[in-house]
Amino acid sequence: MLQQVTGEIRTVSHLLHPPLLDEVGLESALRWYVEGFAERSKVSVNLELPEDLERLPQECELTLFRVVQECLTNIHRHSGSSTATVRISRNDTEAKLEVKDDGRGMSQKRQMEIYSGESSGVGLRGMRERVRQIGGRLGIQSSAIGTSITVVLPLAAKTRTANESR
Ligand SMILES: Nc1ncnc2c1ncn2[C@@H]1O[C@H](COP(=O)(O)OP(=O)(O)OP(=O)(O)O)[C@@H](O)[C@H]1O
Ligand SMILES: [Mg+2]
Numbered sequence: 001m002l003q004q005v006t007g008e009i010r011t012v013s014h015l016l017h018p019p020l021l022d023e024v025g026l027e028s029a030l031r032w033y034v035e036g037f038a039e040r041s042k043v044s045v046n047l048e049l050p051e052d053l054e055r056l057p058q059e060c061e062l063t064l065f066r067v068v069q070e071c072l073t074n075i076h077r078h079s080g081s082s083t084a085t086v087r088i089s090r091n092d093t094e095a096k097l098e099v100k101d102d103g104r105g106m107s108q109k110r111q112m113e114i115y116s117g118e119s120s121g122v123g124l125r126g127m128r129e130r131v132r133q134i135g136g137r138l139g140i141q142s143s144a145i146g147t148s149i150t151v152v153l154p155l156a157a158k159t160r161t162a163n164e165s166r
Contacts, residue, residue, distance in 0.1 A: 007040070026061040026088075027053050030068060034086065041076040048087040056095055059134050060153050064088070064097050066130065067138070070123045071099035071149050079103025079147060093156050100148040111140055124149075 021029040027049055038045045055061070068086055075084050081103030089096045113119040114128075128138040136153035 010036070010040075021061060021065055022058065025055050026064060029061075029065055030086070030088075033065070033069065034072070037072050037076075041072075043072070043076055043081065044083050045072065046083070046085045048085065050089055053088060053090060056090070056155065060095055060155065063130055063134060063136075063153065064095065064151065067097060067127050067149070067151055068099060070127050074123060075099070075101045075103065075147075078106070081146065090155070093154060095153045095155055097151040097153075098148055100146060102146045105142040105144050105147050106140075111142060114140065127151075 020032060030047060030049070034045045034047050037043070056064070072084060072086070075081055079101045081101035083102050085098070085100045087098045087100070110119070114121075114124050117125055119125060124138075124140070131138045131151055131153065134153060136151060139150045141148045141150070
């Protein structure tokens with residue numbers, strides 16, 4: 001029982017707070033998070049990071065970290081997939097993230113509900129809003145053989161204000 005409780009406390013603290021992020025940067029924080037997630041969930045995660053990722057603006061790093069957390073949690077809870085891929089790439093103007101699984105996917109109807117804000121879950125909707133607030137886009141591609149969530153964030157361009165992105 002003690003082991004189970006300790007495990008749960010670790011899970012909750014992982015989900016609530018990325019303490020390493022500001023200090024060590026997205027790359028190390030992701031490696032640490034993904035390792036813990038894979039251990040807890042038994043989903044085997046393939047993390048693909050570019051050699052030249054370097055540090056991104058704080059808001060971008062936090063957003064990407066949060067999206068990875070939400071997507072991996074969704075994969076564990078909803079997809080039935082035993083594998084996942086997290087892939088990041090960047091150039092001077094954009095950072096791109098893809099989180100992919102080989103699970104059961106979600107119906108067209110469910111995807112429409114998420115896009116229109118009618119979905120009961122707040123995870124993907126909240127992530128989409130968060131990405132939009134810093135001028136990026138979040139896309140969902142899903143079929144019976146898996147789901148892919150993509151995020152593109154501008155790096156150099158002006159960040160849109162919450163009002164402009166509505
Ligand atoms: N990787 C996935 N594979 C299959 N279905 C998914 C996947 N990710 C999300 N879904 C479906 O999309 C719905 C919406 O996801 P979302 O993250 O917005 O909400 P949630 O996970 O149900 O709840 P919350 O995130 O608020 O705790 C899920 O309920 C699930 O049906
Ligand atoms: Mg969710």
